[in-house]
Amino acid sequence: MKIATFNVNGITSRLPRLLEWLEETSPDVVCLQELKTSDATFPQLAIQGGGYGAIWHGQKGFNGVAILARDAQPVERRRGLPNDPDDTHSRYLEASINGIIVGSIYLPNGNPQPGPKFDYKLAWFQRLIDHAADLWTSGEQVVLAGDYNVVATDGIGDIYSPRSYLNDALLQPETRDAYRRLLAQGWTDSIHKLYPGRPMYTYWDYFRNRWARDAGLRIDHLLLNAPAAARLKAAGVDKAMRGREKPSDHAPAWVMLE
DNA sequence: ATGCCTGTCTGGGACAGA
DSSP: OEEEEEEOSOHHHHHHHHHHHHHHHOOSEEEEEOOOSOGGGOOHHHHHHTTEEEEEEOOSSSOOEEEEEETSOOEEEEESOSSOTTOOOOOEEEEEETTEEEEEEEOOOOOSSSSHHHHHHHHHHHHHHHHHHHHHTSSSEEEEEEEOOOOOOSSTTTBSOSGGGTTSGGGOHHHHHHHHHHHTTTOEEHHHHHSTTSOOOOBOOSSTTTTTTTOOBOOEEEEEOHHHHTTEEEEEEOGGGGGSSSOOSBOOEEEEEO
């Protein structure tokens, strides 16, 4: 079973890239982030035409997450994280597909820091950590996939160079500590596990020539609980997608479970 | 040193993204 995550940066303008990628790589499950469209305008028919059932949690203009399943309909378990009924951001969606629990995550960016957006990021992260603790003990296979907006270390496997991002919310000690605390529950960072220390970037800024220079960050992660990690066979990044016409600034990342 | 691009909503400029 192949499970992928893809921050599309606007599903309306990215629809041609998304559909061709689904056709070319046939993932069984896909977590999408940054739909940037409302529930009513989600392109369900086009995605269904590509052979995928879908659930989505949209928001006009920004945020928005979805879960797709090839020749199947994801069964929604939850939309939004627990413990903040006033949270208006569409950043979390969770489904069950063929017995596997899948969460699609769009963790807040948090810039500029310090400030209220950074505070919101850390609070959201803590709610994710709390919810992940419950999922960890569920007894099912669980995959938490998405744009975590955290660069785990300054190493070449995570960032081409930390220098120009030193002040960025993605590299701050508080952000990294939250990610470490999440992993400390036992989760496997799939790509790190299979390619430790290797550049496996998933994001390249549109400007400053960062794609041409391969000046990327690894911020899209697929976390596996123990039952899922026991089945991990392969992982990767579909880097070529970043070089196509009208690309997202993220490339899809994926895992193969036996 | 700097959203330098890009998408979205909107109707041209602001906001958000990382």
